[in-house]
Amino acid sequence: MRDITIIGGGPTGLFGLFYAGMRKATAQVIDALPDPGGQLTALYPEKFIFDVGGFPRVLAKDLVRSLLEQATQFGGEYHGGQRVVGLEEKDGHFELVTDTDRFPTRAVVIAGGIGAFAPRRLPQPAAAPWEGNGIRYSVGAPSAYDGKHVVIIGGGDSAFDWADQLNARAASLTLVHRSDRFRAHGATVAAVQAAAAAGRVTIHTFHELADVVAQGASIHELELKDIKAKSTRRVRADVVLPMLGYVSDLGAIADWGLTVANDEIAVNSEMATGRAGIWAAGDITTYPGKLKLIATGFAEACTAVNQAVHWIYPDRKVNPGHSSNLAIFGQKDD
Template sequence: MTLKTDVAIIGAGPVGLFAIFECGMVGLRCHVFDALDVAGGQCSALYPEKPIYDIPGFPRISGAELVERLETQAAPFNPVFHLGQRVDQLQRLADGGFRLVTSKGLTLEAGAVIIAAGAGAFGPNRPPLPGIESYEGKAVHYYVRRAEDFRGKRVVIAGGGDSAVDWALALHGIAAHIHFVHRRDQFRAAPDSVAKLGQLNGRGIDIVVPFQLAALEGDGTSLDAVVVTSLDGENRRLEADALLAFFGLKSDLGPIANWGMELALHHLPVDPATCQTSQSGVFAIGDVATYPGKLKLILTGFAEAAAAAHAIYPLLHDGQPLHFEYSTSKGAPGLAAD
């Protein structure tokens, strides 16, 4: 069965979620796709509990709360989500619309497409440890969604960047004990955070340097210990219930790069007035979009979502111009005025 909608949104991060709202405000129905199995993009996968300070109207808001509020704002427009699947094919139809086919075989036809894919599909750089795949999602994690999931656990954190150091500080006092493993005694994280980590060394956190991951001990699901080794061949066995491996992300545009649009250093150049790509009917917003003076901020992506929605309306209504109304006068379905 082929599904049909007005707009297909590729990417369910904050900017993609806000695009649902902006499309809904001009009467456009949306289906939303994301390779991750949860909405929220990197906000959900990488920093759900870390504060964000540059969202208008919120002096401080966590990634998870921002995603929740955006979902609430979009919900009255009844978006249909297709999570945990990548859009592999984008084909132009005779009527000017598009057919999308996903990695799970789902087929959708849409009048226009908004690509809000951030830096593209992303995934963790997995440490080369034998048998690590069987532990992933149970005892080995590349993202932290809730600090409380590690309460009372013995945790090994590996890495030397901001994610590793920040989560070591955040889990201090929650985890029973933390071993912090890095292959050298210099860190790439913010100096203030590194200083705080050093102050906690021996006080719930043991810094293990210069060592690197060597092996996992356990039954393939539950972890007993992480074995680390130094450059001199010294081995240490760190008792652990969980391994948090923060070695960065690998990302690429994947199939998007083969859809016939102009590319610029893994980004999609767009008209800043409409956010349309070099292919008519395909728009790009958020970090994946580029134009002179572009600022890679969530709030910039929000403005781009509005521009794209307003540009799509006449495309799907035979050139009929959109009668612009402010939300203060028009209101929004399902969102009661205070």
């Protein structure tokens, strides 16, 4: 049983996890994505952000790393790869239900952003039987690709980042993209193109998956279709990594009796949702004057967590005092 469970490990949820720890509440984050960071990790890890206080400019992935370091200093956990699909109320507490687990909690903070992220799946019917058996939507440990024939499908940051990272390990690395316009960071595109010039990567533009050619129970080759020339070619493949972006969906949260419109939850100035024990913060909230920014999410996380702490432990004030004075950081006794 935790005091506070935060749905969503984007910047808002991660800062909320830190804040709960600072308030001596036990807390955890649940996120559909395997890795923390929400939109920053899924949509723009290589972009610079210029409007987070204290950072004249910071790469999105570096901000996530710092947030995680700050968030986990009090032992709060990040449960990745689990989508919250249900909320039950029993014996004076909640139980959040994911596709694989149950999380008992006294209070809930919904920091679900634009909804649960899931990788966009390959549209070709030939792919479906191989998902989880050769076709992987989550990369996992780079060492798993040592000596393997790897095909990456996509033209964005993730596709190029992994092509850059894995080409030295793989027996062969093929990058397949439907056009010749890449949406990845210029420096990473240049690195992969240099690897291609050196013969370590093969890039097929204007190609898409046509079929999977098996040998026994494993993928052996992919048949690729040249969408301009209408011809096909085969490439060696042990593992296929589709990197086609993400789809997001508010899912079950919309059915919890909260005021939801346009995939946003209406909250008051205390970030209260109207249902006792449930607060919301970050991009998922709406109120007059709302700004969907990382900085706003941080402030809302403070408000939501402080309200939740006071609700669970009425003897603890809503106002946390200043961190610069708190004993939890070894400062003047609070």
